[in-house]
Amino acid sequence: MNFDYSQKTQELIARLEAFMDEHIYPNEKQYLADVQAASADPATRWKTLPLIEELKGKAKAAGLWNLFLPEEYLPYGAGLNNLEYAPLCEILGRVMWSSEVFNCSAPDTGNMEVLARYGSEADKKKWLEPLLEGKIRSGFAMTEPAVASSDATNIETSITRDGDEYVINGRKWYTSGAMNEDCKILVVMGKTDPSAVRHEQQSQILVPIDTKGVTVVRPLSAMGFYDEPVGHAEVLFENVRVPASSLLIGEGKGFEIAQGRLGPGRIHHCMRLIGCAQRALDLACERVENRVAFGQPLSKQQSVRESIARMHCDIEQARLLTLKAADKMDRYGNKVARDIIAAIKIVAPTMACKVIDEAIQMHGAAGTSQDFILAGSYAYARTIRLADGPDQVHMMQLGRNLIKDYNA
Template identity: 75%
Template sequence: MHFEYNEKTTRLAEQLTAFMDKHVYPIEQEYGTLFSDAHNQWRTPKVMEELKQKARAEGLWNLFMPEEYKPYGAGLTNLEYAPLCEIMGRVLFSSEIFNCSAPDTGNMEVLAKYGSSEQQEAWLKPLLEGQIRSAFAMTEPDVASCDATNIETSIRRDGDNYVINGRKWYISGAMNENCKILIVMGKTDPDAARHQQQSQILVPIETPGVTIVRPMSAMNMLDEPVGHAEIIFDNVKVPVENIILGEGRGFEVAQGRLGPGRIHHCMRLIGCAQRALDMACERVNQRVAFGKPLAKQQSVRESIAQMHCDIEQARLLTMKAADQMDRHGNKVAKDLIAAIKIVAPKMACRVIDEAIQMFGAMGTSQDAPLAAMYAYARTVRLADGPDQVHMMQLGRSLIEKKAR
């Protein structure tokens, strides 16, 4: 394994950094203030649409789409994408500028991989163009959703339609005005074998019977203008053609989306953590307490050194997982993907927490991005599978390998 980025990645990383320096960091603080009144809360601001056009004109668009779907994206490998995703992760809202934000990325991959040509025409195309947004609706308030076999929403066949009934929450992206399509997970056959009960189906958000109940906060933040919705499905009717891949194949579809989605969160979190460390290094040079800059305190130097070591470890593990995904596929790479999903969010929480400490009160305030970054890192310990579930699966897999 080579530790240097190749020529293509180096060029794109430079271009992306220049774009962030010129267009994104200067508006970062102001961006957070654009959603303060109810009228604007869930509306994508004009500045986002302008930045998307600029990014697209520069070729910084759909960088996440793996090379196997080259006609749709930049044709990068996971290993080539990792450093770019990290750069985007340095500012929480910036992935959308490059059409690389979750959950659209996972939904686009699902549609590229499993969608029929009609589904691709109707939903993948506008998503790739950045004209609409989407959400993935699996989690339910009434069941332990970390075990997806528990999901209870019913998807019942009725002639040429499916009828959907259920309640979901924490559905990221569904509050946004541009969110037009939901990929919903639910049971088509409660009597089938455990892993063949669930299916995934496309539900246009404006279908009668779909009600957005309320935005859910995460760590007391609403994440405007994207949001996390609670949604009721009350006798929602969609044509049978909306099922993805076929009845009972929900887990197969879920596997297709989760590997890349998980590692993308880790790449972004490495960006958050690196930014927090960069900011901390600057701050401790400027801030003077007890007669000398904080940078001259031994304990501060130790903390900075530890933050660097933690980030480097997680970055190398991410690159190793990405490399294995590229060379052997997501299934073979599942242990490394689980490992990085266990390591990166906790690492980011620790590093950002240390940076907040060095910043004093300002670290917790609206004048620094650290508190929002911490909230994001903390929620990724739950989203896309809680730490314990990945540990359970990784532990089981490692023990089974030794027993063979």
């Protein structure tokens, strides 16, 4: 593959970096202060910050909107493929909250692709268009507290046909985005036919969050962070009724939809994590040059130099594997690229955890404090080792596929 970015991508990189320099990095401390102030009041804790709304308007005006959307979704986005989007997504990963500014944050990106690919024309009008415009947000309800959801066939939430409606009963948790006041629609995965073939029992259905019987029980922390004002929620569905037309493409298609959704979602996580790790390395390089211990800057210590070198190598390896995966997805589709998608989903979060951990070590106690982004970055990277499938599931499936291929 050609590792040189196209002229279009290089121009977008330059524009995005300029926007980050002018509007995102200078507002990092302000964003944190605004979140802390809003979180102290239950009335504003889960409300999108005015700062974000202001920056979203500027990103739209700058033509840096819906960057994740491929060409078939024009005129809503930049019309980029995965390889073209990769360096842009990496830049967004340098500041964890910045993706929302450009309407490129999970779970909305995956839900928009699901609606675009599988939704009816009515669904697209009611839910997709407001999401594309950044007027509402969404949640993806798959994981359940009562079962090991890494095996999605375990999911117990029931979706039962009753005339012209489906009735939904179950309990979900870590439903990303569901705490936010702008979250209006949930994509819910559950069982429509427990007696069907194992991977045809599941379906996905659209549920407006204000439907009778839907209860947002509580916010859930991840590594001690509640991620206000977006959040992760425990959600209870009690005899929730929605029109039969809310089911996406038919009963038993839940896994088909999930695989179409999770391929891009997984690699987007990896792209962001590379940016997150690169930022940690940048901060570490600055810190060790300006911090003196034992009579000389930390940068003069051999162990520190070795750590910096290893961090760089690990990031570069993950970056190249991500680009290779993105290129294969573009050339041959997500199904053909499944093994390399699994590989990067195994590699990138672990890499980010290691790199950020080393950066924290070089910052000393300060690295664990609110004065630096490193603690939050580490929590994010560690959480992504579970999101969209834990490491062990990807390793199990990748190993199975490799053995099968080698023995074919």
